[in-house]
Amino acid sequence: MSEAEDLERHRHDWDWLIGSWNVRHHRLKERLVGSTEWDEFDGACTMVPTLNGFGNMDDNWLDLPAGAYRAMAVRVFNPETRLWSIWWFDERSNSLEPPVRGGFHDGVGRFEADDTFNGRAIRVYFQWSEITANSARWEQAFSADGGATWEVNWWMEFTRA
Template sequence: MAAGQVGQAGFRDGRRDFDFLNGVWTVHHRRLRRRLAGDTDWETFEGTCAALPILGDVGNLDDNLLHLPDGSYRAITIRVFDPASQLWSIWWLDARRIAMDAPVHGRFDGGIGTFFGEDVLAGQPIRVRFTWSDITRQSARWAQAFSADGGASWETNWEMEFRRAR
């Protein structure tokens, strides 16, 4: 069975789910200035993303340059697929504080990737959700949401629109 195909028992190997991201992208960012604070003030900025496969195609890595209004910085995303659990694990490493965020875990279903994790914001535990959607060869959409109530309600606080540069 080829990767990404559905087998006789409904088994779907998702190790190629992030192949769409390989390459170079321009990225339009939109994020809330303050998270889980009732804020409705969004800031927008531009960036780039260059992604490549790693670990024999069971992972990928992307290098990001983000041009925030108060200065630019770099970050990387590391994604690794576990064939046994059929789950992706995703980590974000931000050069401004040289720390790896807690991972999110999930998979793609029906063309939408949904990933959940646990983290801390301002000393309080939160749930984190990443979603990948609207994926084509030339574009994709990513969104991040936080929940302070165990996932009963969500606040989307960061959105990225990807456009393929090459």
């Protein structure tokens, strides 16, 4: 595959997510403490492409039991590294979290970064899988041991609205 063909392929990495989605959230009540109790709640997501396909953003509504809030994801492709960067931020805080970086391979998108959680250094990943025209699965996991073990602490079921 030529460099131009590879670049064109990446322009369409997120086409499947364009539009409006119903989201069912499953969030671990406590993270990195061995909890097995989950909160389940509904939400919504609307994604729009930007930057001629080399960027996109989505507006999210999360109807948590403790109180609903809006959040946003912004994704940008770097043609030099061939990696996507994803930033997540929401109205509960005034800070922008470090981006996770990665890409799609064999129909699965995996994006990782170093981060902190409750003052503790962690590794985090976002993963998109089970992608179809009308559904997808997203999950987030933390590792407190440099990626040797992972705790999935949030997963979402997306269905086309």
